[in-house]
Amino acid sequence: MTVADASTRDHYPTRGNASExxxxxxxxxxxxxxxxPASRAELAAHADRGFHSVEGLLSPAExxxxxxxxxxxTRDPEVRADERTVVEKSSxxxxxxxxxHKISGPLGxxxxxxxxxxxxxxxxxxxxxxxxxxxxxMPGFEGNGFYWHSDFETWHAExxxxxxxxxxxxxxxxxxxxxxxxxxxxxxxxxxxxxCAGETPQRNYRxxxxxxEVGVPSHDDITKLAYECGIEQFTGSAGxxxxxxxxxxxxxxxxxxxxxxxxxxxxxxxxxNTLVEPYAAVEPRPEFIAAHDFxxxxx
Amino acid sequence: MTVADASTRDHYPTRGNASExxxxxxxxxxxxxxxxPASRAELAAHADRGFHSVEGLLSPAExxxxxxxxxxxTRDPEVRADERTVVEKSSxxxxxxxxxHKISGPLGxxxxxxxxxxxxxxxxxxxxxxxxxxxxxMPGFEGNGFYWHSDFETWHAExxxxxxxxxxxxxxxxxxxxxxxxxxxxxxxxxxxxxCAGETPQRNYRxxxxxxEVGVPSHDDITKLAYECGIEQFTGSAGxxxxxxxxxxxxxxxxxxxxxxxxxxxxxxxxxNTLVEPYAAVEPRPEFIAAHDFxxxxx
Numbered sequence: 034m035t036v037a038d039a040s041t042r043d044h045y046p047t048r049g050n051a052s053e054x055x056x057x058x059x060x061x062x063x064x065x066x067x068x069x070p071a072s073r074a075e076l077a078a079h080a081d082r083g084f085h086s087v088e089g090l091l092s093p094a095e096x097x098x099x100x101x102x103x104x105x106x107t108r109d110p111e112v113r114a115d116e117r118t119v120v121e122k123s124s125x126x127x128x129x130x131x132x133x134h135k136i137s138g139p140l141g142x143x144x145x146x147x148x149x150x151x152x153x154x155x156x157x158x159x160x161x162x163x164x165x166x167x168x169x170x171m172p173g174f175e176g177n178g179f180y181w182h183s184d185f186e187t188w189h190a191e192x193x194x195x196x197x198x199x200x201x202x203x204x205x206x207x208x209x210x211x212x213x214x215x216x217x218x219x220x221x222x223x224x225x226x227x228x229c230a231g232e233t234p235q236r237n238y239r240x241x242x243x244x245x246e247v248g249v250p251s252h253d254d255i256t257k258l259a260y261e262c263g264i265e266q267f268t269g270s271a272g273x274x275x276x277x278x279x280x281x282x283x284x285x286x287x288x289x290x291x292x293x294x295x296x297x298x299x300x301x302x303x304x305x306n307t308l309v310e311p312y313a314a315v316e317p318r319p320e321f322i323a324a325h326d327f328x329x330x331x332x
Numbered sequence: 333m334t335v336a337d338a339s340t341r342d343h344y345p346t347r348g349n350a351s352e353x354x355x356x357x358x359x360x361x362x363x364x365x366x367x368x369p370a371s372r373a374e375l376a377a378h379a380d381r382g383f384h385s386v387e388g389l390l391s392p393a394e395x396x397x398x399x400x401x402x403x404x405x406t407r408d409p410e411v412r413a414d415e416r417t418v419v420e421k422s423s424x425x426x427x428x429x430x431x432x433h434k435i436s437g438p439l440g441x442x443x444x445x446x447x448x449x450x451x452x453x454x455x456x457x458x459x460x461x462x463x464x465x466x467x468x469x470m471p472g473f474e475g476n477g478f479y480w481h482s483d484f485e486t487w488h489a490e491x492x493x494x495x496x497x498x499x500x501x502x503x504x505x506x507x508x509x510x511x512x513x514x515x516x517x518x519x520x521x522x523x524x525x526x527x528c529a530g531e532t533p534q535r536n537y538r539x540x541x542x543x544x545e546v547g548v549p550s551h552d553d554i555t556k557l558a559y560e561c562g563i564e565q566f567t568g569s570a571g572x573x574x575x576x577x578x579x580x581x582x583x584x585x586x587x588x589x590x591x592x593x594x595x596x597x598x599x600x601x602x603x604x605n606t607l608v609e610p611y612a613a614v615e616p617r618p619e620f621i622a623a624h625d626f627x628x629x630x631x
Contacts, residue, residue: 174551180588211510212565212585252473256590264589266511286511286585289479290563291555 045197047190047228048313052251054258055226059196061278063158063303069151079156083223084277090148090204091272099206102139103168103295106130117321127170132321134166134299144299145332149202152276153301156200160329161301164188164199165322170295176214176288180245181255183222184300185279186229187248190313191237192323197223198306199279206295209268214288216267216275222258222282233314238322250282258282304329344496346489346527347612351550353557354525358495360577362457362602368450378455382522383576389447389503390571398505401438402467402594405429416620418541426469428541431620433465433598443598444631448501451575452600455499459628460600463487463498464621469594475513475587479544480554482521483599484578485528486547489612490536491622496522497605498578505594508567513587515566515574521557521581532613537621549581557581603628 044058062080071079079085091099106112107127113120117131130136134144143149144163153161171177184201188194209215231247240246267275277283279300288294307327311317320326343357361379370378378384390398405411406426412419416430429435433443442448443462452460470476483500487493508514530546539545566574576582578599587593606626610616619625 173555178586178588210563212516212563214585217511217589252590256472259590264509264511264591284588286513286588287477289477289583289585290516291551291558292563 043312045189045226047186048231048233050230052230052254053228054254055228057224057226061223062156065158066154069155070148071152071155082220083281084218087274088269089272090274096206096271102137129167129169131167133168134163144330150330153200157198157303160304162304162327162329164300164302164324166299168297171293173291173293174289178214178285178287181250181282181284182245183227183280183282190233191311191318193308193311193317196306197280199300199302200276201300202274202276204274204297205271207293208271211266211268213290213292213294214285216283216285217264218281218283219258219262220265221262223278223280227254235315238318342611344488344525346485347530347532349529351529351553352527353553354527356523356525360522361455364457365453368454369447370451370454381519382580383517386573387568388571389573395505395570401436428466428468430466432467433462443629449629452499456497456602459603461603461626461628463599463601463623465598467596472590472592477513477584477586480549480581480583481544482526482579482581489532490610490617492607492610492616495605496579498599498601499575500599501573501575503573503596504570506592507570510565510567512589512591512593513584515582515584516563517580517582518557518561519564520561522577522579526553534614537617
């Protein structure tokens with residue numbers, strides 16, 4: 034194999050004939066940025082388990098301010114009509130607003146906030162840009178869960194993200210209980226890439242944001258990882274944040290409780306890991322789902 | 333009102349025009365049986381919250397023995413063909429076996445076991461008989477939950493159970509995590525009867541065992557109780573048991589984890605609370621769902 038071969042070879046092949054586990058070749062916490070809000074212990078935990086949480090990242094007053102902003106956005110006719118807004122047909126309620134760091138001033142500030150930006154830089158060891166952002170609102174009683182998946186599998190296959198050098202932050206705007214459809218995550222699963230069976234249909238994103246049909250790991254692979262590593266849940270008060278690696282296997286159950294769930298979700302990608310052509314799809318997904326503006330976020 | 337009127341009046345009217353909360357008129361823990369395995373504190377908790385749990389009711393060896401029995405039953409062609417066995421069409425797997433205390437010797441022993449029988453007698457303050465029994469098996473990945481309901485509402489409306497003088501025991505044969513579709517219960521909810529809107533269709537039980545369409549409390553009533561009292565989950569190792577009053581508001585989420593769930597479920601009713609004509613249905617449900625053999629269980 035020549036050097037050129039090695040540099041262009043896809044280390045994370047997926048959407049082929051079979052589901053299989055492949056050892057991850059890349060670090061989770063990257064060297065390069067020495068200071069920031071994350072402690073050594075937090076970074077070590079993140080590298081080891083693939084995630085770590087920060088209690089009280091936002092103060093109660095800040096949580097309330099973001100609630101007001103969410104409320105304002107969902108009532109704004111222009112936002113409701115925007116293709117980046119997901120409105121549930123049956124109830125006419127806004128479920129998600131994508132690209133929200135561009136649509137909303139306060140959310141734009143949040144991705145530049147040192148508590149957020151500087152920790153992303155520490156984990157990824159470089160300047161970072163926003164690959165995707167959104168704010169989600171799930172009502173009580175009828176919250177649908179999301180089946181097990183690795184975000185990176187989709188971002189690699191459908192967006193052309195070369196390596197798992199991306200990190201997500203989910204900030205809870207409501208209290209997360211163990212029983213209202215919160216995130217379940219398999220610690221250590223980020224160290225294995227689950228190559229998923231199946232070819233990517235055209236415009237897959239239109240249905241896959243609701244329910245994935247390709248990019249779904251096999252029962253055997255999920256079982257192996259869950260029995261080996263266990264399952265943890267992200268619980269905590271409103272204002273808590275979960276940082277998790279792009280290749281963590283995660284999912285969520287449904288929510289029949291009266292307690293709604295709302296969160297802010299931002300994906301930071303390293304500027305050294307910018308998108309190329311999709312690895313397993315005919316065309317890349319739209320900009321508001323997978324940005325091609327690689328401008329680093331600065332304060 | 334004459335004495336005769338008072339004695340025949342239905343204190344728990346349901347399946348009418350509207351959902352509403354009615355104060356319970358009956359005790360939860362009844363006087364009459366002074367000794368047994370339940371401590372004073374356990375009985376007080378049961379009266380106050382509507383449930384209490386017993387860790388390690390069954391030893392690990394006993395759990396294994398009941399697993400073997402479940403396995404044997406699900407492979408027995410006669411049991412599979414029995415109308416009391418619920419077989420999932422798509423997978424051909426057994427999901428539930430009703431009347432299991434009559435079908436299986438070991439399960440018949442279990443309802444007579446002093447750890448079980450004597451506690452039921454203590455709670456209900458009298459001799460007791462088995463209103464319903466079953467063993468459930470829910471596989472991982474695709475376990476469907478069950479929406480919020482009070483068992484007594486159905487037993488009253490469709491089986492003709494006069495008062496909430498019945499208690500259920502659920503014995504876990506698998507570990508119950510907070511995330512694999514275990515029972516959620518609203519503490520204190522047993523003190524209010526939720527009268528549910530809607531008329532009972534004929535042979536309602538054929539679909540209602542999978543998903544209830546009548547006997548469903550309103551969002552408003554569930555919200556009121558959940559915000560006032562909170563929600564608790566029954567978690568614990570295989571062999572643990574939950575005792576809960578017939579009028580507790582409970583439900584369960586779905587289970588997308590690889591961890592299956594299996595449990596033994598027995599309903600004891602007081603011999604002073606035997607079935608009459610259904611309060612809100614044309615005909616009573618079949619014997620294997622609601623027994624009319626009121627013979628007290630004895631050792």
